[in-house]
Amino acid sequence: MATGPKPRTKQQAVEKALKEALPVNECLIRQTKKSISIGYKCITAMAREYYAHRLVYEVMNNISVKGLVIRHTCDNPACINPEHLVAGSHGDNVTDKVNKKRHLFGETAANARMTEAFVKQLRGFAKPVNFRSLCNETGISIGALKAAYYGHTWRHLL
Numbered sequence: 001m002a003t004g005p006k007p008r009t010k011q012q013a014v015e016k017a018l019k020e021a022l023p024v025n026e027c028l029i030r031q032t033k034k035s036i037s038i039g040y041k042c043i044t045a046m047a048r049e050y051y052a053h054r055l056v057y058e059v060m061n062n063i064s065v066k067g068l069v070i071r072h073t074c075d076n077p078a079c080i081n082p083e084h085l086v087a088g089s090h091g092d093n094v095t096d097k098v099n100k101k102r103h104l105f106g107e108t109a110a111n112a113r114m115t116e117a118f119v120k121q122l123r124g125f126a127k128p129v130n131f132r133s134l135c136n137e138t139g140i141s142i143g144a145l146k147a148a149y150y151g152h153t154w155r156h157l158l
């Protein structure tokens, strides 16, 4: 059977990518020479290649991005800062649809989102932080919790 390292889960792959990403201004630039199409980076997870920004959005928001267009508010295709990624659908008036979608997702996406107060509280926790139980308590993914805790996201609060 396979002797190589186990394929990374999407979650692990995204965590690794965020950890390795290079902060440029407010952006987190995916550090890989591999691009899927011009400027867009990829992340390999479960022996498959994904668009980096799409996979980050999927994991951090815990939703399927199938059929969604994931846009960069910073217009930097190599950026994987979860704070810079917004979902929309094809067609006109994407912003409007994004706004509507936020309302539709309400419970899931909104609950998965952290507040400033929460992030500040999170960063005040003594190490080692039990991300697993925090995840169970809050419904926020471990990846999102770690990213906030280590300052990969919510950088403006650092």
Ligand SMILES: [Zn+2]
Binding pocket: 026, 027, 028, 072, 074, 075, 076, 079, 080, 081, 084
């Ligand atoms: Zn960005």
